Amino acid sequence: MATEADEEAPPSSQPLLDGEQRLLLHGSASNTTSQVAIVGSNVCPIESLDYEIIENDFFKQNWRGHGKVQNLQYVFMKWTLCFFVGIFAGFTGFCNNLAIENIAGLKFVVTSNMMLERKYAAAFAVFAASNFVLLLFSSLITTFIAPAAAGSGIPEVKAYLNGVDAPGIFSLRTLVVKIVGSITAVSSSLHVGKAGPLVHTGACIASLLGQGGSKKYGITWRWIRFFNNDRDRCDLVTCGSAAGIAAAFRAPVGGVLFALEEMASWWTSALLWRSFFTTVVVAIVLRAMTDLCKSGKCGLFGKGGLIMFDVTSTNVIYHLVDVPPVLVLGVIGGILGSLYNFILEKVLRTYSFINRKGYAYRILLACSISILTSCCLFGLPWLAPCRPCPADATEACPTIGRSGNYKKFQCPPGHYNDLASLFFNTNDDAIRNLFSKGTDTEFHYISILVFFVASYFLGIFSYGVAAPSGLFMPAILTGASYGRLVGMLMGSHSNLNNGLFAVLGAASLLGGSMRMTVSLCVILLELTNNLLLLPMIMLVLLVSKTVADTFNQNIYDIIMKLKGFPYLEAHAEPYMRQLTVGDVVTGPLQCFNGIEKVRNIVHVLKTTGHHGFPVIDEPPVSYDPVLSGLVLRDHLIVLLKKKAFLSTPILTRSDVTKQFSANDFAKRGSTKYETIDNIEVTEEEMDMFIDLHPFTNASPYTVLETMSLAKALILFRKVGLRHLLVVPKTSTRSPVVGILTRHDFMPEHVLGLHPFLLESRQKKF
Amino acid sequence: MATEADEEAPPSSQPLLDGEQRLLLHGSASNTTSQVAIVGSNVCPIESLDYEIIENDFFKQNWRGHGKVQNLQYVFMKWTLCFFVGIFAGFTGFCNNLAIENIAGLKFVVTSNMMLERKYAAAFAVFAASNFVLLLFSSLITTFIAPAAAGSGIPEVKAYLNGVDAPGIFSLRTLVVKIVGSITAVSSSLHVGKAGPLVHTGACIASLLGQGGSKKYGITWRWIRFFNNDRDRCDLVTCGSAAGIAAAFRAPVGGVLFALEEMASWWTSALLWRSFFTTVVVAIVLRAMTDLCKSGKCGLFGKGGLIMFDVTSTNVIYHLVDVPPVLVLGVIGGILGSLYNFILEKVLRTYSFINRKGYAYRILLACSISILTSCCLFGLPWLAPCRPCPADATEACPTIGRSGNYKKFQCPPGHYNDLASLFFNTNDDAIRNLFSKGTDTEFHYISILVFFVASYFLGIFSYGVAAPSGLFMPAILTGASYGRLVGMLMGSHSNLNNGLFAVLGAASLLGGSMRMTVSLCVILLELTNNLLLLPMIMLVLLVSKTVADTFNQNIYDIIMKLKGFPYLEAHAEPYMRQLTVGDVVTGPLQCFNGIEKVRNIVHVLKTTGHHGFPVIDEPPVSYDPVLSGLVLRDHLIVLLKKKAFLSTPILTRSDVTKQFSANDFAKRGSTKYETIDNIEVTEEEMDMFIDLHPFTNASPYTVLETMSLAKALILFRKVGLRHLLVVPKTSTRSPVVGILTRHDFMPEHVLGLHPFLLESRQKKF
Helix, strand or coil: CHHHHHHHCCHHHCCCCCHHHHCCCCCCCCCCCCCEEEECCEEEECEECCCCCCCCHHHHHHHHHCCHHHHHHHHHHHHHHHHHHHHHHHHHHHHHHHHHHHHHHHHHHHHHHHHHCCCHHHHHHHHHHHHHHHHHHHHHHHHHCCHHHCECCHHHHHHHHHCEECCCCCCHHHHHHHHHHHHHHHHCCCCCECHHHHHHHHHHHHHHHHCCEECCCCEECHHHCCCCCHHHHHHHHHHHHHHHHHHHHCCHHHHHHHHHHHHCCCCCHHHHHHHHHHHHHHHHHHHHHHHHHCCCCCHHHCCCHHHCCCCCCCCCCCCHHHHHHHHHHHHHHHHHHHHHHHHHHHHHHHHHHHHCCCHHHHHHHHHHHHHHHHHHHHHHHHHCCCEECCCCCCCCCCECCCCCCCECCCCCCCEECHHHHHHCCCHHHHHHHHHCCCCCCCCCHHHHHHHHHHHHHHHHHHHCCCCECECHHHHHHHHHHHHHHHHHHHHHHCCCCHHHHHHHHHHHHHHHHHCCCHHHHHHHHHHHCCHHHHHHHHHHHHHHHHHHHCCCCCHHHHHHHHHCCCCCCCCCCHHHHHCEHHHCCCCCCCCEECEEEHHHHHHHHHHCCCCEEEEEECCCCCCCCEEEEEEEHHHHHHHHHHCCCECCCCCCHHHHHCCCCHHHHCCCCCCCCCCHHHCCCCHHHHCCEEECHHHCECCCCEEECCCEHHHHHHHHHHHCCCCEEEECCCCCCCCCCEEECHHHHCHHHHHHHCHHHHHHHHHHC | CHHHHHHHCCHHHCCCCCHHHHCCCCCCCCCCCCCEEEECCEEEECEECCCCCCCCHHHHHHHHHCCHHHHHHHHHHHHHHHHHHHHHHHHHHHHHHHHHHHHHHHHHHHHHHHHHCCCHHHHHHHHHHHHHHHHHHHHHHHHHCCHHHCECCHHHHHHHHHCEECCCCCCHHHHHHHHHHHHHHHHCCCCCECHHHHHHHHHHHHHHHHCCEECCCCEECHHHCCCCCHHHHHHHHHHHHHHHHHHHHCCHHHHHHHHHHHHCCCCCHHHHHHHHHHHHHHHHHHHHHHHHHCCCCCHHHCCCHHHCCCCCCCCCCCCHHHHHHHHHHHHHHHHHHHHHHHHHHHHHHHHHHHHCCCHHHHHHHHHHHHHHHHHHHHHHHHHCCCEECCCCCCCCCCECCCCCCCECCCCCCCEECHHHHHHCCCHHHHHHHHHCCCCCCCCCHHHHHHHHHHHHHHHHHHHCCCCECECHHHHHHHHHHHHHHHHHHHHHHCCCCHHHHHHHHHHHHHHHHHCCCHHHHHHHHHHHCCHHHHHHHHHHHHHHHHHHHCCCCCHHHHHHHHHCCCCCCCCCCHHHHHCEHHHHCCCCCCCEECEEEHHHHHHHHHHCCCCEEEEEECCCCCCCCEEEEEEEHHHHHHHHHHCCCECCCCCCHHHHHCCCCHHHHCCCCCCCCCCHHHCCCCHHHHCCEEECHHHCECCCCEEECCCEHHHHHHHHHHHCCCCEEEECCCCCCCCCCEEECHHHHCHHHHHHHCHHHHHHHHHHC
């Protein structure tokens, strides 16, 4: 039934996984939605996170022991970790910039010098070879060391914050490869950005700090191993992703808003406050480091990379007459943005097909893209005629060195090549050129048009390669180019200069592709340092998002679906109102008695993949069958490992718990757990008993079986659950009739069980 | 028991209500927390709002009938209403500014002219008399027409968005009085602001539009009566409060963040998007109106009031050496801010006591505050010696007219009175003076000190009078004054000029009193139009909030508690983990049968004040007692009114519903409902039956009676419920054992039932 539904569903909602890969995980045969997803560039099993507060007797006793000191320590640790996340993210962001500016800068200086000596073929060879080597290196480390580091990382982090854990996304290996790979990929002039990778980097740093270092490599700090549950770590990762954007764009407020609007699925006021603190730290670190570099010790670092594009410090004057061109830009951005998403999805499907054929294919793909990019960047400027330098140029013209507006390229002295100023530059410098004011006559409109087309498609074709790659920068570049084009076409009909049109164009494409509003607006404001642009940017974002939303979803959601993450939306689909939870509960339910035989527990753990089991007290322990609560697989494994067994089935609450410390039950990040297969239980012990009561979560969330699926989803999502117990309506049956998990709410699963809903939905819309 | 607990509790948590007032509402004797609160300046009964989706058969049929057109229409209406909220809020904000600048301006021009002629006594008489008359008018309309318009209104709106409805807070009367009263109060030179009232105004506009006008005054528009539930209206009110801040400070992003951080209890991504749209509209309206006024047709409007304080357009340069004074400012702000809250609470208690003695006392209080203010503003400048005008002054010195830095006051030509520049000005102009750059030598530090002390206490004493009054402006003024003082003390040790220190000082006091972070930061950035200040403002806010949080709560929460609003916090108190929901459920439960006798329904509705009743199917309708759902009082009254009765107790689903349209069950804002007392039921009808099934919400949220109170609170708050059903653990009892409402989660109620918790809590902390 499920496959039928999949075939009928529109291709966009069909993840890139086939049946074989779905069997990677044992058990769960009754649930047909996938338990695996593409993380980075490899297929991995995924798990749900649990944000519920586990309230069992054991933890309650432990809490009661907590005094004021422990509470203060806990709060202090939260802030300290945020502080360190800010420090490290800021430092990483700065080093990233510094390395890119130096590596790419050196490349351009060397090739420019060869161009000056008219050794054009040699210059191309050096340019293409260095790009090739840099991208090859990035692709190799990504493929062989940490496949999870491929791509932007934002979809993975977003899925994590929604409650989907995948192994490896936050490992130390991924962190190192993401940083190094991002530097080399961006330096190789590939049309990719560094903002996305920085978000993933920030989240990685946060997760590693939150779990007290990397256990695998023995780099752990006992004193920061304070956060033993998914909730606290999720908060920290949210702060980390805010820090990533703050570091990429030096946009502290923008970073917080980005995490709030795009990344986080849950948000509290305290979290707003801590993520804000983290981004302040990032901003201060960036400022201090940039100050250090002002003395010229940082090689080719110059003005500090992307850190700030001061578009204009004079006041922007605009009137109502400027609104129509801005609306036009918004519409163009909406159409181009949704088209961008559409083509990118197709390209990613193709790439994913190639990538899965083998490592060699992945590397080959990356290499071909690198050669294509080099050819475009070096070849296309030859199309542009040399133009004489303007007499009133504020900068040196032509620029010989790395940076600057007027690139000499192949031109005679006193002339410049306007297309080379865009292509033969780092992406940051190209953006700065497009955003700059007082350069309205610098670019010919055909040059801008060529650059726009090349940039649009290079951005699409570069994203899916097996290397860390962001989507922000290509979108800004492309958007800025057509924004400037519209500005040139408007000419004197508008009060805005072409640099401002470029900013608005960048906003429109970002809005059309990523569909953020407030956060994009604030990021652009902080980038350009001009608050008076605000209403214009807002307007353009509103229009472009509205237009694009009529065509397809935002790019990150598309990628997330493509990768197969079971992302839980905040709202229920309309057809879910017509179903009750009883309609979607599947599979035989595995329950335990309050005092259960070890043999049963071992058997159930070995034969199922479930993570939560209802505990039911039956006669003789109680008069009637009574729901005692929910016990987790992880906790059962700890009990089995510590051999907390009883020889007779009697209630002995107090003394059992003394064997354990809270640390035994702590859940620690992405560290591998004990599995049931590693635990040895002798035949004699198999016939003993375990008293599950002290370890049973006595306050599980429950719904009646007649509850509508839509309302159960709202509860599940808003409270952040992993298991939701379904209790019967009448009292004659077992006290639990089923368990709902994330997969039971996935539209594919629901529509698979009830295919007629799909038909009625297609009829209606 | 409840009174015992109240006596033991610290005074801050004790609302200003006594037993007599608590009996205003009939019924609910079992629940001891108050069902009344102080709204504005009067005591009113309050009710809970219900954000749950009511899923009964009737509504389900109605939804199924909804096609694509209705859905589009619904979305379109949401956006249209947001658009109108933006238009009206922007227009109101502008008119507010325009009126204040003209009224207060005229007053200052007349008195200044008299001062020029050395008629000092006459000038004072005119000044004091005009202030007196203006405030008297404001106080009179507030007291006699709309008491709910008194004060800032932010606590009331915040409580509404948390789910507490009070009659009159969003009525047309309140709206008009709030606008007019705020204009006159601010024009009367009272030390109050207009931001808070504008937030209330925005929320009022949103609520009135959401319910399709004011039914009471017959101003209703049928075509916008689209929103028949609390959820949609709540969203609209959130947009309205964002629009209020956006209109007060021309801070669109700041407005959205303010609504998000301070006001809203629930937030969705779509809401972020719509509130952003609303504030964009506000910004555009403000810009258009200001452009209109540039031609000088707006009287004394001048630079547009508070709309923008362009502190400096040059780049701010600061280094790590500037951090220590900023930290010091933060600490001072935190201490002064929490002290401000502490004193304000005491003053409000006293004022509330006076206000409740009668209308005459209220008016008298307002008049005395007006006279005190006039004396301070006119008297204190005489303490300052006349200072010669600086030779390099960029502005005219001394200024004769209304505005400007250098007030002449009593001084001879060529001299100015620096204290008069602060006191004898509108608040906006005083703030602009304090924030201005290049005026480091303008003020003597003793003048600033005098102004700081006067402003601090005038702000505290002015807030509680029966007139619309905001807290932002006094806090900004006071903070700016001591910030400038710190800047003067730093002298040349710092790179920052005194104007910037004033901005940071304002930030620190706002942070210390209101405890917002991101939103305040963005509001101040948008006010001063300088993004480079960002890290400094963030730092000062972080420090001041942290310091102040160790002493007391934020000012709005203090006021809300004082007024007795049952505000539901997002987190549970620690002791709630030790209680189960069974421990707090009180009172006899009123249930209905699936097919119930009319007499029983009328009796229960008349004798209780409950709003939700569980419906239980008992034999013979079903085999066992089965929970069928929850029926609401409002719906029962509609059924009684329409006389949908059956002569025999049989199930007849389909034909009953045809009598009703969805409109009959619509819940419409603050319009008064039918009460049970107005419904006439004949004795014959009393013995008939009603089939409740089609009108029963079949998907009520439920918890097991063993669920911990803390986790039930999280469910209640996150999903936004009004009623939460408690189901039994064992199956031998009735299918429902109780109902939890907002009041059952209030700490006062819980601690009242379990006083030992209070003792253990006090021991621990």
